[in-house]
Amino acid sequence: MTSGTDRDATLADVGEFGLIGQISELVARTAPGEEVLVGPGDDAAVMRVRKGHVVVSTDLLVEGRHFRRDWAEAVDVGARAAAQNLSDINAMGGRAQWLTVGLAAPADLPAQWALDFTRGFAEECAKVGAGLVGGDVSRADQVVVAVTAIGACTVSPVLRSGAAPGDVLALCGRQGWSAGGLAVLGRGFRSPRVLVEAYRRPAPPYDAGQVAAEAGATAMIDISDGLLAEARHLADDSGVSIDVATDAFEVPEPLLAVSQATGADPLEFILSGGEDHALLATFPSGTALPEGWTRIGTVGERGGEAVTVDGASYDGPTGWSHF
Numbered sequence: 001m002t003s004g005t006d007r008d009a010t011l012a013d014v015g016e017f018g019l020i021g022q023i024s025e026l027v028a029r030t031a032p033g034e035e036v037l038v039g040p041g042d043d044a045a046v047m048r049v050r051k052g053h054v055v056v057s058t059d060l061l062v063e064g065r066h067f068r069r070d071w072a073e074a075v076d077v078g079a080r081a082a083a084q085n086l087s088d089i090n091a092m093g094g095r096a097q098w099l100t101v102g103l104a105a106p107a108d109l110p111a112q113w114a115l116d117f118t119r120g121f122a123e124e125c126a127k128v129g130a131g132l133v134g135g136d137v138s139r140a141d142q143v144v145v146a147v148t149a150i151g152a153c154t155v156s157p158v159l160r161s162g163a164a165p166g167d168v169l170a171l172c173g174r175q176g177w178s179a180g181g182l183a184v185l186g187r188g189f190r191s192p193r194v195l196v197e198a199y200r201r202p203a204p205p206y207d208a209g210q211v212a213a214e215a216g217a218t219a220m221i222d223i224s225d226g227l228l229a230e231a232r233h234l235a236d237d238s239g240v241s242i243d244v245a246t247d248a249f250e251v252p253e254p255l256l257a258v259s260q261a262t263g264a265d266p267l268e269f270i271l272s273g274g275e276d277h278a279l280l281a282t283f284p285s286g287t288a289l290p291e292g293w294t295r296i297g298t299v300g301e302r303g304g305e306a307v308t309v310d311g312a313s314y315d316g317p318t319g320w321s322h323f
Helices: 015-028 074-090 111-128 178-185 191-199 208-214 229-240 251-262 266-270
Strands: 036-038 054-063 095-105 129-137 144-153 168-172 221-222 239-244 280-285 293-301 307-309
Touching: 015 111, 015 221, 054 251, 054 307, 074 111, 074 144, 074 191, 074 208, 074 229, 074 266, 111 168, 111 280, 168 239, 178 191, 178 251, 178 266, 191 251, 208 221, 221 229, 221 307, 229 239, 229 280, 229 307
Parallel strands: 095 129, 239 307
Antiparallel strands: 054 144, 095 144, 168 280, 168 293, 221 280, 239 293
16 A cells, blocks of 8 residues: 555655655545546645535544544544544535545654555545545644535535524434543543444444435534533524433443443433534424434523523533633
């Protein structure tokens, strides 16, 4: 894969243009369709937009803050970086088509790490038919990844601000698994393995966003920072209140095992866990929820608190804070 380059070579050994050349070769083998007129290698990529709404999202991953190289292989970090951006487009009711990546890293980082990262990134993009069309590399004291995703919505994008009193709150995708995996890794363990793998490689419901939009979802968001934290975004942006019903959740056995080992409430993983990239949406009352969606709460008039749990204030953790 490295075209004659020593697998132990560092970024300093390979150099900026050498690395870009190797990444371009790798990406060319997973090139997207005819909509890409100019891919990696020029000053900018060029794509043909046929119809619909163009949607764009950007995310950052910082080593030590969002990932640790001793907890996940490069290919997994690449997959996670792609997933969180693909999920943002999904949460608008759209489908990602093209992505660019900015990679800053120490000069002594193995070049193979960057190539494995790219491979994992491209593999995740392929799940939705999206392609890596460009990016940049630079030197830094730690690994920093900046991803921009570009996609399209064939129907009107679903915003965070459309929820109305009387709507129902629904969830699609597994929730709390990544948080359980993080708790396991934080204690120096690697089991239950299914949770560790969920942390390393989330499994967003990539087909659910567009289906929800077509079914009439009034507001939607992906759960990257915690279910209650994202519910708060929907409530604040829509000017409503949201109540989450805990009896709507079935706690999976792996989370029960971790809660027993750590003494944590398993519901905390579900209510405050992020990075599974499940979708949280509101639908008009009486709507037949699409397959895979589960009703977990209600939307009401804004009066007191923005988000409650089982009709009362919740004093537990609500999610991740970036600062």
